[in-house]
Amino acid sequence: xxxxxxxxxxxxxxxxxxxxxxxxxxxxxxxxxxxxxxxxxxxxxxxxxxxxxxxxxxxxxxxxxxxxxxxxxxxxxxxxxxxxxxxxxxxxxxxxxxxxxxxxxxxxxxxxxxxxxxxxxxxxxxxxxxxxxxxxxxxxxxxxxxxxxxxxxxxxxxxxxxxxxxxxxxx
Amino acid sequence: xxxxxxxxxxxxxxxxxxxxxxxxxxxxxxxxxxxxxxxxxxxxxxxxxxxxxxxxxxxxxxxxxxxxxxxxxxxxxxxxxxxxxxxxxxxxxxxxxxxxxxxxxxxxxxxxxxxxxxxxxxxxxxxxxxxxxxxxxxxxxxxxxxxxxxxxxxxxxxxxxxxxxxxxxxx
Numbered sequence: 196x197x198x199x200x201x202x203x204x205x206x207x208x209x210x211x212x213x214x215x216x217x218x219x220x221x222x223x224x225x226x227x228x229x230x231x232x233x234x235x236x237x238x239x240x241x242x243x244x245x246x247x248x249x250x251x252x253x254x255x256x257x258x259x260x261x262x263x264x265x266x267x268x269x270x271x272x273x274x275x276x277x278x279x280x281x282x283x284x285x286x287x288x289x290x291x292x293x294x295x296x297x298x299x300x301x302x303x304x305x306x307x308x309x310x311x312x313x314x315x316x317x318x319x320x321x322x323x324x325x326x327x328x329x330x331x332x333x334x335x336x337x338x339x340x341x342x343x344x345x346x347x348x349x350x351x352x353x354x355x356x357x358x359x360x361x362x363x364x365x366x
Numbered sequence: 367x368x369x370x371x372x373x374x375x376x377x378x379x380x381x382x383x384x385x386x387x388x389x390x391x392x393x394x395x396x397x398x399x400x401x402x403x404x405x406x407x408x409x410x411x412x413x414x415x416x417x418x419x420x421x422x423x424x425x426x427x428x429x430x431x432x433x434x435x436x437x438x439x440x441x442x443x444x445x446x447x448x449x450x451x452x453x454x455x456x457x458x459x460x461x462x463x464x465x466x467x468x469x470x471x472x473x474x475x476x477x478x479x480x481x482x483x484x485x486x487x488x489x490x491x492x493x494x495x496x497x498x499x500x501x502x503x504x505x506x507x508x509x510x511x512x513x514x515x516x517x518x519x520x521x522x523x524x525x526x527x528x529x530x531x532x533x534x535x536x537x
Contacts, residue, residue, distance in 0.1 A: 200537050215448045230451045238452060243414075246446040270448055275417040277386045277441055277458045279525075280401040281409060287448050302537050308529055309536035317400075318525045319532070325518035338528030343520035347496035350513040350521065353479070354450075354489045357509025361490070362479035364472075 196257060196297045200306050203248030203268065208235040210265040211248060218289040222324065246272045246286065249306050251299045259293060266294040269303040273314065282318040283311035300333070322350060367428055367468050371477050374419035374439070376411045379403040381436035382419060389460040393495060417443045420477055422461065422470045430464060437465045440474040444485065453489040454482040471504075493521065 203211060212232040219225040230238075238245045251267035258264045267290035274284045285307050290299045308319045319339075323330050335341070342348050353361055374382060383403035390396045409416040422438030429435045438461035445455045456478050461470045482490050494501050494512075506512065513519045524532055 219449060224449075228449045230447075230449065234451055238446065245444055245452055270446070272444075272446055273416055274445065274455065275409065275441070275443055275457060276401075278390060278395075278399045278401065280405050281416055284445065286446055301535065305532050305534075305536035308524060308533040312529065312533045317529070318523055319529055320521060320523050322519045323522055325520055331520075331522075334522055337524070337532055339522045339524040340528075341520050342523050343514055348493045348521055349496055349502075349515065350491065350519045351494055351505055351510045352489055352491045352513055353505075353508070353510045358479055358483070358488070358490055361476055361508060362483045364476040364480075 196253065196294075198251050198253045198257075198266070198294075198297070198299055198302070200249060200251055200302050203239070203250045205236055205240045207248065207250050207265060207268075208232045208239070210250070210263065211235055211268050211270070213263075214265075214268050214289050214291070215287065217291065218287060221289075222327075244272075246270050247310075249303055249310075251290065251294075251303055253294070259291060263291070266291045267299045267303055269307050271307045271311075273311075273316070274320070276318060279317050281314065281316045282320055283307060283314070283316045285319060285321040288321070301337070304337070367465075368425060369437070369465075369468070369470055369473070370423045371420055371470075371473050372423070374410070374421045376407050378419070378421050378436060379406040379410070381434065382406055382421070382439050382441070384434075385436075385439050385460050385462070386458065388462065389458060392460075393498075417441055417457065418481070420474055422465075422474055424465070430462060434462070437462045438470045438474055440478050442478050442481075444487070445491070447489060450488050452485060452487040453491060454478065454485075454487045456490060456492040459492070475508075 219228045249269045270287040271285045274282045276282050380403045390399045420440045421436050441458040442456045445453045447453050
């Protein structure tokens, strides 16, 4: 199937927002999505963007059942390892179900890694839910390793009231 | 003991590099540290810094056995959640052993949280090794959630040859 991989633009935010919701539904947490198309526009396309996006697009004659030509995306940003230096974190990787198995997911991920290497990064990091076996298998087959299983790192988070208290120094 | 928490300056990078190595020794992985103070200077203090850093400093009369007055640091950067928006990731939090128990770790973390709130971030995220019980207990007692234990999130990583191979397949 012919598809192209290109940098996301402001106009893509509507489709990215749609696909974010689709991915959240797949991860069984669609009620967790609080950001809007407008947040994406402001946070991704201002002077100091919080993230960068890549879109997978198919030609008009191959559009989805609902008429979409933007059928996959990857969202990433630059991070830092105090041991290894510059790194890239892939926050989301998603391809609409009817377009899977055609190499689009792999192409999106490869593009992120290519851009990361060009920016001087030595790592591409991301997270996967342990029950998401098909994704885990896909990633492990591409040569990545599971830092949580191998080294024992746990993802931790402070948000809401806990973050408020922390910021106020209420320790 | 009096101490100050302030934003790191380029000249702090030698001390930060020293403390990064001390933290790696504590985490039993000193051979994993590949960057030096030079990368820290280049990557933290240009027009598009890859990270932000806070340093904890004590007055000269309280300097360490080895003569250091910079005795702790927190290294962090901005990230993005496609569900919740702007977030902060705290890559490192460290206080030299002889200065622990005086509130510096808490003060460093609270300052990261304060900066996060000022930038309208809704989450503070970080990782902890599963055997590091004192740190895990500290964070959990401050309201942090262990997402690996609770929801099954695993960190995955591409680096080295696997990253090169992946990048070469980019369209």
